[in-house]
Amino acid sequence: MPSLPAAYVTTTLLDGVVNVGARPFPQDALGDDTVVIRPDYMGICRADAKEILGSRDVMEDRGPLFGHELVGTVAFAGSRTGFAEGDLVTLNPNITPSRTTGFAEYVFVHDTRERLDQAVVRVPEPHIRDGIWMPEPFACIVHALGKLLEHTRLPSLQGKSVGILGAGCAGLMFAMYARHLGASVSVFNRGEARRAFARDQGILAEGEIFALSDAEAEAHRDRYDVVIVATTVATAQLLETAAVMAADGGVLFVYGGTRKGDSFPAGRADVDTLRRQERIESVRHLGKRLRIAGAYGCFREDYEEGFRLHADHPRAFPLEKLTSRRIGLDDFPPLIMDIAAGKEDFPGKVLIKAAAQG
Ligand SMILES: NC(=O)c1ccc[n+]([C@@H]2O[C@H](COP(=O)([O-])OP(=O)(O)OC[C@H]3O[C@@H](n4cnc5c(N)ncnc54)[C@H](OP(=O)(O)O)[C@@H]3O)[C@@H](O)[C@H]2O)c1
Structure with missing residues (x-):
């Protein structure tokens, strides 16, 4: 069993209000069909603000989008998942509603091996964290x-x-x-x-x-x-x-x-x-x-083509340059509430950087 903490920080979105706080780590969620991702970076998307306002139709087959852009490392991989601890991954939120928010220190995704293979996508850029962009x-x-x-x-x-x-x-x-x-x-x-x-x-x-x-x-x-x-x-x-x-x-x-x-x-x-x-x-x-x-959503093949384009044509796809601001997870609730209320607006992409692992 990997070293997982007794408690972790996550966010909640309830009745239009976002909060961040610690909660016990759910050891009982670590099943054979579970992948747990520890995000290094999370991206804020316009859809997150829309879900706070309730102005977005949530598709039942995919679940809410709140917290769906991330790059991180597999912290736990159940025996039937096909993943391994340490894999560098990102999430495709268009596949399964059986997942927790990405605005957290740990993200839990449960499904069959076939669906996990679509929902959790390996990142082929080992140095992506040095010039982070959201796949x-x-x-x-x-x-x-x-x-x-x-x-x-x-x-x-x-x-x-x-x-x-x-x-x-x-x-x-x-x-x-x-x-x-x-x-x-x-x-x-x-x-x-x-x-x-x-x-x-x-x-x-x-x-x-x-x-x-x-x-x-x-x-x-x-x-x-x-x-x-x-x-x-x-x-x-x-x-x-x-x-x-x-x-x-x-x-x-x-x-x-x-x-x-x-x-x-x-x-x-x-x-x-x-x-x-x-x-x-x-x-x-x-x-x-x-x-x-x-068009709506994407598949694993689109991520793979995106990684190929970025690797082969870095000048045509300066995706790192879209980042306009970096914040910590603790700063996220007031900021996203202000974005949803129209009090704050940032061009480009606002990224949340996870606290360094202790
Ligand atoms: N089809 C899909 O698969 C898919 C996937 C992801 C996202 N999306 C959609 O794409 C949208 C844009 O995403 P994004 O990441 O580019 O958002 P973003 O970075 O927040 O940009 C929003 C853009 O909308 C403009 N805008 C907002 N209200 C406007 C208005 N009333 N009149 C004219 N322009 C207005 C903004 O212009 P200003 O600078 O003037 O405010 C800005 O250019 C999302 O809201 C989502 O609905 C679709």
Whole structure:
């Protein structure tokens, strides 16, 4: 039996309130089908704030997302899991709801060997902690653009023009990958802070980042083969902006949040279903034929492709540069409550660094 503590620190999210505290280590949870991960780094995602606000539909087959981005080490591996103590891993939250929050010193994942093989993904970068980045959000982008190519039957985005609404973490990673696939990219962001972050970090060049405004939408009317909506919520207004910017025959790609019943244009394409079931549908709108598609989640293969891209093309994928701030686990509850309440907002990715092992 590995040396596991008598107590560990974890967070709880109850009735919209986040707390951190110590609780007894559940020795009885260490079954044959259990992997326990000790995270070194955890990432804060917009979905965490949404779950605090109750503004996100939780999928029963996957469970809540609160605390799902992490890189850590296997601290315990049950005999039927296929993992070993010391494995460097990350989590795919799209596979099993049988897991505890990632905002903790230890994370417990229980399932069959087959499902654990999808849910716990080995990290092939032994030095990732020296230039930390979060594999899960990138795997979702790899998956999403793969879906886009599949839907449009294109081998790459060579020569295509891609507009991206939102220069959050998702928008910036879309820009990196679409550029790598041969597209020219234009990213539109409402606030100046994220535009400045993208420029200052060298992720986007001057001619690749614009304000997200009616004037810019008009100036870029009918311009893009693909417009990706990567904002916190894919509101009808933002989808309309995307439709203005799309060329005739272009694709509106819905990545930002949608909820059951959302449609665009009003009462026509069911954008929530298109996104969650990763389908494509044609509509006529603004005198153009538009194809509306979306993507949701990712698989182990997407993580593996993400690691390959990062290792083979480090200049195209400066994922480490997305980190804007590092905090400790004790600082997390007030910070995430402020982010959820809209009192704090940080461009890029805020990471939580676990306390050093004693
Ligand atoms: N489909 C999937 O598989 C999948 C996976 C992961 C995430 N997501 C979605 O992607 C979304 C974005 O994630 P992220 O990590 O990039 O979040 P993020 O880093 O917090 O960025 C949020 C972005 O949304 C913009 N925004 C928010 N409200 C807006 C509004 N009313 N009008 C215009 N822009 C607005 C922000 O612009 P400002 O700078 O102006 O505030 C910012 O660019 C998440 O909320 C989630 O729904 C989808």
